[in-house]
Amino acid sequence: MNRRQLLGGLLVAGAAGSIAGCGLVDPGPSVPAVAADPLEALVTEKQTMLDLYEATLAAHRDLAARITPLRDAHREHRDALLELLDARRRAALARATPPVPGPSTGTSAAPAVSGDPASALVALRQAERTASARSRSACLAVTGAGAGAGDAAGAAERVVVLGSICAAEASHEVALA
Template structure:
């Protein structure tokens, strides 16, 4: 394996910093949207209950979006592993991590995905395609962060950081994989 300018330790540190940067802006203050402190009006209990119901619907919708993105990514790994068994040693741990992400983000059983077609013909092209899919998934999770409530936001940030790390590793793997 040839040495690149970026070490694994630096890549993981940058990924952790990215995740922390994505989560910290989501931390809110103790004021509501009307500008007053929470709990200062008689209607705040009703409003909190309505906001809670809305948050549950929002969390379910966000989890459904994250589940679809993760299921599509997992299907891509399965396709590459089936088409190019020589990549199994490198891709199996990442595929297993994506499967764990799917279990973490899905509120219920994950949807089945159909076969994913790919123009990639060789293992190196297939790995590059997976790297692009990981970047797309990381971007999708990051986009969902702004709407996600606390715990789900932390989970999505963590999964986005893992996808970014996978994308980096896959990009490096594609350079070393014979065409």
């Protein structure tokens, strides 16, 4: 192979790479990017609340009658928020969210819970206060901008669900007092 053939081959290879880089050669099906949805953070927070309630129940079985309904409400909140996300966001969130900690998954330990039942209730009440504030902020964001709802009906549905969650979390604080 002489120098002219080598340079010609490099030129052809470079041109082919440029054409492929410009999209003239089909690289195969592409997956469109999925925009972030502000409700994703709330879904993750509800899972965190569930984990805290589960850990508290495991540490203090005597509190079960008092806190099990609150834990179940957070599960319902998480599931309602998941329903508001489109299918691609739910799938992406499921892939990004680690499994719930526990002995069967072998993942990290559950949240630390005080050995004192009264202190454990104080920690739950503080977590509820924080969750309530975040839910209120999300509700206000949805009413202000539609926050990814795509249409007025979607925004209205989000407001209704978030309003219900805000009210429930405010009552959780009272129930834990």
